[in-house]
Amino acid sequence: MSIDISNLTVTYGAENVISGLSLAIPEGSFFTLLGPSGCGKTTLLRTIAGFVKASGGSISFSGRDVTKLPPHRRDIGMVFQDYALFPDKTVFQNVAYGLHARGERGESVARKVGEALERVGLGHLGSRHPAALSGGQRQRVALARAMVIKPQVLLMDEPLSNLDAKLRIQIRETITELQREANITTVFVTHDQEEALSMSNLIGVMNRGAVEQLGTPQEIYARPRTGYVADFVGAANRLPVRLRPAEAPLVEASLGDVAIFATDAMAAPAPEGLLILRPEDLKISAAPQEALQSMPATVRGRQYLGSKTSYRLDLGEALQVVAELHGPGHDGFAPGDRVSLGIDSALARVIAA
Amino acid sequence: MSADSIRSPWFWLTALALALLALFVLYPLLSIVGGSFSGEGPSGWAQLVSTAKYREAVLNTLILASSVTVICTLIGVPLAYVTARYSFRGKALIALLPLITLVIPEVIAAQTWLMMLGNNGLITKFLREFGIRLPSFYGWFGLITSMSFIYYTYVYIGTVAAIGKFDVQLEEAAQSLGTPPGRARLKVMLPVILPAILASALLVFTMTVGNFAISIILSHGMPLLSVATYQAAVSEGTTSITMQSTLASVSVLIVMSVLFLNRWIVSRGRYEIVQGRGARPVPLEGLRGLMVAAPAGLVVAISLLPLVTIALGAFTKARGPVMQWGTWTFENLERVFVTAPGPLLNSLLYAGIATFISIAFSAVVSYLVVKKPNVLTTWVDYISAIPLALSGTVLGVGLLAAFNGGWLPLTGTSAIIVMAYVVRRMPFGMRNAQATLHNIPNSIEEASISLGSPPVRTFFRVVLPIMLPAVASATILTWTTTVAELSASILVYSGGRETLPIQIFRLIDSGLMAYASAYGLVLVAVILIPVILANRLFGIDVFSSK
Numbered sequence: 001m002s003i004d005i006s007n008l009t010v011t012y013g014a015e016n017v018i019s020g021l022s023l024a025i026p027e028g029s030f031f032t033l034l035g036p037s038g039c040g041k042t043t044l045l046r047t048i049a050g051f052v053k054a055s056g057g058s059i060s061f062s063g064r065d066v067t068k069l070p071p072h073r074r075d076i077g078m079v080f081q082d083y084a085l086f087p088d089k090t091v092f093q094n095v096a097y098g099l100h101a102r103g104e105r106g107e108s109v110a111r112k113v114g115e116a117l118e119r120v121g122l123g124h125l126g127s128r129h130p131a132a133l134s135g136g137q138r139q140r141v142a143l144a145r146a147m148v149i150k151p152q153v154l155l156m157d158e159p160l161s162n163l164d165a166k167l168r169i170q171i172r173e174t175i176t177e178l179q180r181e182a183n184i185t186t187v188f189v190t191h192d193q194e195e196a197l198s199m200s201n202l203i204g205v206m207n208r209g210a211v212e213q214l215g216t217p218q219e220i221y222a223r224p225r226t227g228y229v230a231d232f233v234g235a236a237n238r239l240p241v242r243l244r245p246a247e248a249p250l251v252e253a254s255l256g257d258v259a260i261f262a263t264d265a266m267a268a269p270a271p272e273g274l275l276i277l278r279p280e281d282l283k284i285s286a287a288p289q290e291a292l293q294s295m296p297a298t299v300r301g302r303q304y305l306g307s308k309t310s311y312r313l314d315l316g317e318a319l320q321v322v323a324e325l326h327g328p329g330h331d332g333f334a335p336g337d338r339v340s341l342g343i344d345s346a347l348a349r350v351i352a353a
Numbered sequence: 354m355s356a357d358s359i360r361s362p363w364f365w366l367t368a369l370a371l372a373l374l375a376l377f378v379l380y381p382l383l384s385i386v387g388g389s390f391s392g393e394g395p396s397g398w399a400q401l402v403s404t405a406k407y408r409e410a411v412l413n414t415l416i417l418a419s420s421v422t423v424i425c426t427l428i429g430v431p432l433a434y435v436t437a438r439y440s441f442r443g444k445a446l447i448a449l450l451p452l453i454t455l456v457i458p459e460v461i462a463a464q465t466w467l468m469m470l471g472n473n474g475l476i477t478k479f480l481r482e483f484g485i486r487l488p489s490f491y492g493w494f495g496l497i498t499s500m501s502f503i504y505y506t507y508v509y510i511g512t513v514a515a516i517g518k519f520d521v522q523l524e525e526a527a528q529s530l531g532t533p534p535g536r537a538r539l540k541v542m543l544p545v546i547l548p549a550i551l552a553s554a555l556l557v558f559t560m561t562v563g564n565f566a567i568s569i570i571l572s573h574g575m576p577l578l579s580v581a582t583y584q585a586a587v588s589e590g591t592t593s594i595t596m597q598s599t600l601a602s603v604s605v606l607i608v609m610s611v612l613f614l615n616r617w618i619v620s621r622g623r624y625e626i627v628q629g630r631g632a633r634p635v636p637l638e639g640l641r642g643l644m645v646a647a648p649a650g651l652v653v654a655i656s657l658l659p660l661v662t663i664a665l666g667a668f669t670k671a672r673g674p675v676m677q678w679g680t681w682t683f684e685n686l687e688r689v690f691v692t693a694p695g696p697l698l699n700s701l702l703y704a705g706i707a708t709f710i711s712i713a714f715s716a717v718v719s720y721l722v723v724k725k726p727n728v729l730t731t732w733v734d735y736i737s738a739i740p741l742a743l744s745g746t747v748l749g750v751g752l753l754a755a756f757n758g759g760w761l762p763l764t765g766t767s768a769i770i771v772m773a774y775v776v777r778r779m780p781f782g783m784r785n786a787q788a789t790l791h792n793i794p795n796s797i798e799e800a801s802i803s804l805g806s807p808p809v810r811t812f813f814r815v816v817l818p819i820m821l822p823a824v825a826s827a828t829i830l831t832w833t834t835t836v837a838e839l840s841a842s843i844l845v846y847s848g849g850r851e852t853l854p855i856q857i858f859r860l861i862d863s864g865l866m867a868y869a870s871a872y873g874l875v876l877v878a879v880i881l882i883p884v885i886l887a888n889r890l891f892g893i894d895v896f897s898s899k
Contacts (some may be wrong), residue, residue, distance in 0.1 A: 071799070072806055072811075080796040081796070084794065086797060086800075086801070097801065098804030101801075101810075
């Protein structure tokens with residue numbers, strides 16, 4: 001089931017939360033809406049579910065227009081942040097609920113519920129009430145409940161954010177396995193970039209009610225098209241630069257009195273741009289390194305993080321960047337040290353300011 | 354308003370609820386206000402100002418309410434403080450028993466005080482043998498004493514809740530900053546719990562203003578607002594309602610202004626306790642324990658006096674009004690169950706129906722207000738809270754004024770008694786149901802809908818079952834207060850439709866205390882048995898939601 005959203009507008013009172021958004025989600029894909037709170041990602045998900053009414057535009061599932069369809073007739077499965085298990089019903093009754101609502105009775109219900117619970121590793125807990133389960137178990141029940149009805153579309157609203165870090169990684173795997181097996185088109189909402197990168201095959205980064213960039217995890221991380229995306233997915237130093245043409249695919253970017261070559265990632269040539277430098281792509285050494293463009297810098301501060309050390313560097317003229325060193329001796333520099341900052345022109349990218 | 358909301362079934366349910374509220378709450382209220390300006394001769398307000406009796410009634414009521422409020426605060430706050438912060442022998446009993454006074458009908462409380470301290474009372478007579486003469490219990494002495502020993506419970510409950518929420522770390526912070534423990538408590542805790550104390554004190558004030566049962570039994574010729582309203586209603590009947598409406602309006606005005614004052618205090622004094630660590634009660638042993646336990650125990654013992662007295666009275670022989678203490682009989686109870694069981698049956702029937710209507714209405718309407726808000730629900734919310742500002746007497750006058758003849762003649766029917774019960778008690782059910790619904794996240798409903806259950810079926814299959822324990826406890830609470838209702842029903846009942854409280858009141862009025870005790874004992878049983886059963890069988894703590 002593919003999802004096609006065309007020119008969608010959602011209004012709360014006088015405010016447009018989403019205006020004129022269009023998006024195509026291919027059949028069977030694991031699509032993630034990534035963005036900070038308030039960016040409209042949950043509103044978009046709830047509009048796809050039908051809990052929020054679209055004030056303009058349309059949503060269709062594989063060509064069938066569902067814009068006016070009430071949520072209970074959209075054939076969706078939904079997983080909520082707070083699990084939303086029915087507290088008065090047992091695990092079995094929770095999972096059976098959607099089948100009963102579809103008029104299924106007896107033997108087939110018991111078999112399907114059993115299989116669904118088995119699949120999430122909770123086959124033995126059917127008679128418990130939600131209150132007697134751990135957070136991770138509850139989320140698994142919620143998952144089984146949404147999957148057992150074999151919905152056309154699976155919608156998940158930050159389902160992992162109430163779990164602790166280890167559990168989150170476990171359930172991530174359960175979710176992606178289940179999704180691949182059933183091949184259900186899935187829309188997953190999160191503000192956690194790691195979740196988005198590890199689980200999805202397509203990510204939409206949202207900002208102020210619009211999808212700012214759509215792409216595979218690799219595209220989003222390695223080739224952010226805007227400063228917002230670069231900063232939200234992973235960390236990035238964003239430096240305004242003046243530009244001069246150079247041999248394609250490079251461009252010459254000047255930072256104050258120093259100039260470096262960087263990859264040109266702009267749609268059209270412009271006199272000014274934004275230089276994007278990922279901290280982990282920067283090298284620090286006592287003396288300039290061969291094969292890298294170098295810039296003199298002074299260490300201002302550092303944070304020792306165990307597997308790596310993060311340095312704050314002064315490039316002069318109130319220009320600061322953050323660089324991370326990994327590997328042996330990564331904590332070898334101290335504040336006050338004068339160092340050489342090495343930049344690989346293939347990893348430094350210039351985008352439109 | 355969008356076309357979508359008009360099409361939904363929720364909108365039409367809300368409209369229906371609003372129509373019912375307008376008919377049974379707004380219309381009677383407007384009839385009272387209108388009535389005070391109607392009639393021949395000088396308007397009700399002119400008579401109010403020119404008649405000494407009415408002026409005195411208003412003044413006496415205000416003095417009475419102020420005194421009772423002060424005394425209740427002086428009893429309730431220290432009692433709450435010691436039970437919340439100390440542990441001592443008998444504390445469990447002292448902490449629990451005040452709650453029971455809540456379910457003792459006021460008419461029974463008044464009666465038993467009379468049986469103890471009235472002109473012919475047990476204690477009065479006992480002391481007289483030693484030559485000690487107590488002041489007459491009728492008038493100020495009796496009114497203030499008996500009301501204080503009932504209403505302090507509200508201050509106690511409000512303060513216990515506030516102290517429970519108080520974060521003891523604030524006190525520790527004050528001490529760490531160099532304030533000695535006693536001062537720290539006073540300077541840090543008092544300001545935080547003060548709004549709760551004031552709010553419960555104002556509740557006591559309004560309850561005293563509206564009190565009918567104790568006032569009429571103990572005032573004995575001393576003018577009081579509620580009594581004057583009742584007497585005006587009885588003497589004017591339903592043909593000319595000027596004076597009863599005027600007096601009822603005065604009572605509404607007083608209570609409304611107190612409620613607004615309360616709102617203002619609450620809005621000014623709301624401190625958010627960000628995180629709470631409750632205090633661990635400090636154990637008190639030996640003499641210090643006794644010094645705390647003894648006065649606390651005394652207060653509780655006095656407030657439980659009514660239970661003991663009617664239990665004794667119900668089995669005591671009497672010749673007319675003269676109790677023959679020490680001689681026992683089953684005659685009185687035989688009258689309740691065999692000779693004249695009408696009041697018992699009427700009470701069970703009317704209160705049963707009213708409880709059912711009240712709870713069903715509250716559940717559905719609260720659901721609309723909390724979960725399906727539309728343009729009308731705000732009005733539903735406001736209007737359904739109005740009965741909180743109406744005393745029983747005022748409501749009775751209003752119902753009589755509104756439904757006497759006209760297009761909906763209810764006067765003289767059983768329906769108007771049930772209606773009075775429903776309107777009086779429905780706001781409590783509403784508050785309870787709304788609190789429960791606020792605790793059910795919207796996602797639970799959405800989960801059900803996303804699984805293919807339509808909204809209305811979702812309400813019955815998912816929301817209602819979750820609400821059920823709270824609904825059950827609200828049902829029992831509504832039952833206990835409905836079956837004890839006197840002040841509205843005594844105005845609207847007609848011959849043959851006497852309820853237990855009405856019958857008790859009439860027997861007290863005729864001085865037949867033994868019979869009154871028997872009916873009273875049965876009334877207490879009718880109230881307490883469901884409370885105890887619910888607690889034992891289903892583990893429902895009725896008072897937790899109070």
